[in-house]
Amino acid sequence: MQNQLAGRGTLLRDRVFMWLLFISLAIGVLTLAIxxxxxxxxxxxxxxxxxxxxxxxVRDAQNAGAQSAITGTIWVISFTALIALPTGVLAALHLEEFARPDSRFQRFIEINIQNLAAVPSIVYGILGLAVFARALALGQSVITASLTLALLVLPVIIISTREALRAVPRNIRDGSLALGATEWQTAYRQTLPAAIPGIATGTILALSRAIGEAAPLLLLGAVSFITFNPDGVLSGYTTLPIQIFNWTKESREEFQVLAAATIVVLLLLLLAMNFVAIWIRNRTQKRW
Amino acid sequence: MAQHRRRLLLSTPVLAAVLVLSACGGGNNADSESGASGSVRVDGSSTVYPLSAIAAEDFQIANPGVQVTVGNSGTGGGFEKFCRGETDANNASRPIKDSEAESCAANGIDYGQLVVAIDALTVVVNKDNDFASCLTTDQLAAIWGPGSTISNWNQVDPSFPDEPMPLFGPGTDSGTFDYFTDVINGEEGSSRTDFTPSEDDNVVVQGVAGSKGGLGYFGYTYFEENSDKLKALEIDSGAGCVAPSEATARDGSYTPLSRPLFVYPSVQALADPTVAAFFQYYVDNDAEIAKGALYIPLSDADQAKLVTDFEALLAQTGTQ
Incomplete structure (x- = not known):
């Protein structure tokens, strides 16, 4: 039946297209698998x-571990989330629900946010070094790193939150307003909760990007050798990508093995974060 | 409506879990605090980094309450932070430059120069290279000089066979590159640019080990580590061929490619007893530390000079 309607040429093109799709997928999956x-x-x-x-x-490569890098990563990324999540979600809520959609100012901000999402991370490192580490005198500390990484992921969080809010049907807002709720109540109690699955996914993907960043942190003074866990926001720190970077530079083979093992830990951490994102999405997803 | 509020709250457990985890990290540290406390920040050359990292490791085992961090931003990057007062000491694989000294002076940072170990730059070739065993510094300058067109061994010396010569070296940010270009080409940073540069010395090892005519240079440490894959060339600077070794580097006969490695502590930072105690430990155990980092320990005379230099520095803190 299909043959008769489509003819031979279309069928061949169909097959070629399917193969192209499959090869594209295979390139990505194979690279990751290897x-x-x-x-x-x-x-x-x-x-x-x-x-x-x-x-x-440095002395005892056989028994060296990465505890300070693991705790350092958790400290830095926790504060990044604490800073970026509320700021990003509230900014998106303002842009999507309250701001006048076609004002010149609004369009200016929108273009800016989209451009910021594409700025290379090292540029945020330079900004962080000048503003947080030096002008605000926060030095080479956990909070400097968290503030800088928060700026880095903010555009991504804002954009994904806006998408999530946009996906909430108009009727939900209209219904709420019709029942006498104020705009603020509608946004806070109806629109925002309904958008949580999208916000969670977007946020965790953004944080996953931050967790793998080394370039801006190198500039901000994440140290190479540290044998204590951070004990406050002003403490010195290192993170997993920096530790991996330093170990791969070492000449001794033991450190190369150690670096590979630490990469696995970093990947597991990323996997765990993605799992949390999927879990939240499934728990809160709602269909209209 | 209540249902929606519950959903909003679902995002909080994630953050809570993350915070609890990070609080654990802090907890571990508080347990170990005893005796001396305080922190020491060292940054600078990646060549000197292993020395200071070992000093930090050993010192913290003896003094668990002290927090010592060591960075490796490179000699120049380290001095930039050091002269802003952001670090307590800077590792350096070359003496401080005038411009850096001015910057320190402008910010009121006084410092002293300590020689903590000897490094020997080693020129390496492939294990299977059986024709070259010694190069003069002039030949090295001809190979590495800016604009050099040498790409084959027979261009260096007609007695060498027709063998392509791929070149490998450290990246232009490294103190090793500064040092090599200074003593071989006569001007810091002056080098041909069509070689394969890498901040990662392993890349140089692999490059030279992978091509019969390959030639590269890096610290003696890396050569010792990889002496099964590479061959070190003897260097003739006018007084005959000298092979790189502990003895020739220490007595200065492996010239001009052996060099001292420095640590510059700031006098202001040494006023802090924790910082002073760390560097006292560094100086007292210097031979042990140098061996641990696979560098060449100082001769007895140089070790004695290190002790007196450090005492003089400590005395300066008293007059502040």
């Missing part, structure tokens, strides 16, 4: 509890 297998095999001898319980060591 990377995963490579680092897991290479890091396997050191993928054990010592990685979590021990501190880095």
């Amino acid at each position: 990377l995963l297998i490579y680092v897991t095999v290479k890091g396997w001898p050191r993928l054990d509890l010592r990685l979590f319980t021990n501190m880095p060591s």
Whole structure:
């Protein structure tokens, strides 16, 4: 039946198109798989509890761990989330629900946010160094890193939150307003809760980007050798990508293995964050 | 409506979990605090980094309450932070430059120069290279000079075979590059640019090990680590061929490619007893630290000079 309607040429083109799609998918999946297998095999001898319980060591490569980098990453990313999430969601809520949609000012802000999302991360590092580390005298600390990474992910959070808010049907808002709720009540109690699945996914993907950043942190003074966990927002710190970067520069083979094992930990952390995003989406998803 | 409010709250457990986790991180640290406390910030050269990292590691085992961090922003990047008072000491693989000294002076940072170990730059070739065993500094300058067109061993010396010569070296940001270009080409930073540069010395190792005619240079540490894959060339600076080794680097006969490695502590920072205690430890255990970092320990005379230099620095803090 299909044959008769479409003719031979269309069918061939269909097949070629399907193969193109499949090859495109395979390139992405294969690259990831090869990377995963490579680092897991290479890091396997050191993928054990010592990685979590021990501190880095130059002397004792056999027993060195990445505890300070793991806790440093958790500290930095927690404060990044604490700063970026409320700011980003509220900014998006304002742009989407309250601001006049076609004013010149509004369009100016919109173009700016979209451009900011494409700015290379090292530029945020330079900004963070000048403003947070030096002008505000926060130095080479956890909070400097968190503020800078928060700026880095803010545009992504704003854009994804706006998309999520836009996906909430107009009727929900109209219904709420018709029942006498104020605009603020409508936004806070109806629109925002309904948009949580999209906001959560967008936010966690943005934070996943921040967790893998090394360039801006190198500039901000994340240190290479640190054998204590952060004990406050003004503490020195290092993060997993920096620790990995430093170990791969070492000449001794033990450190290369250690770096591979630490990459696996970083990937697991990313996987866990993506899992949380999926879990929140499934818990809160609603169909109209 | 109540249902919606519950949904909004669902995002809070995630943040809460993250915060609890991070609080654990802080907790571990508080347990170990005892005796001396305070912090020491060292940054600078990645060549000197292993020395200071080992000093930091050992010192913190003896003094668990102290927090020592070591960065590796490079000699120049480190001095920029040091002269702003952002770090307590700077690792350097070359003496401080005049421009850096001015910047320190402008910010009221006084400092002293300590020689903590000796590094020997090693010129390496492939293990299978059986024709070259010694190069003169003039030949090295001809190979590495700016605008050099040498791409084959027979251009260096007609007695060498027709063998392509791919070149590998450290990136232009490294102190090793500054040092090599200064002593070989006569001007810091003056070098041909068509070689394969890398901040990662492993890349140089792999490059030279992977091509029969390959030639590269880096610190003696890296050569010792990879002596099964590479061959070190002897260097002739006019007084005959000298092979790089602990003895020749220390007594200065492996010239001009052996060099001292420096740490510059700030006098202002040394007024803090924690910082002073850390550097006292560094100076007292310097030979042990240098061996641990696979550098060449100081000779007895240089070690004695290190001790007196440091005492003089400490004395300066008293007069502040």
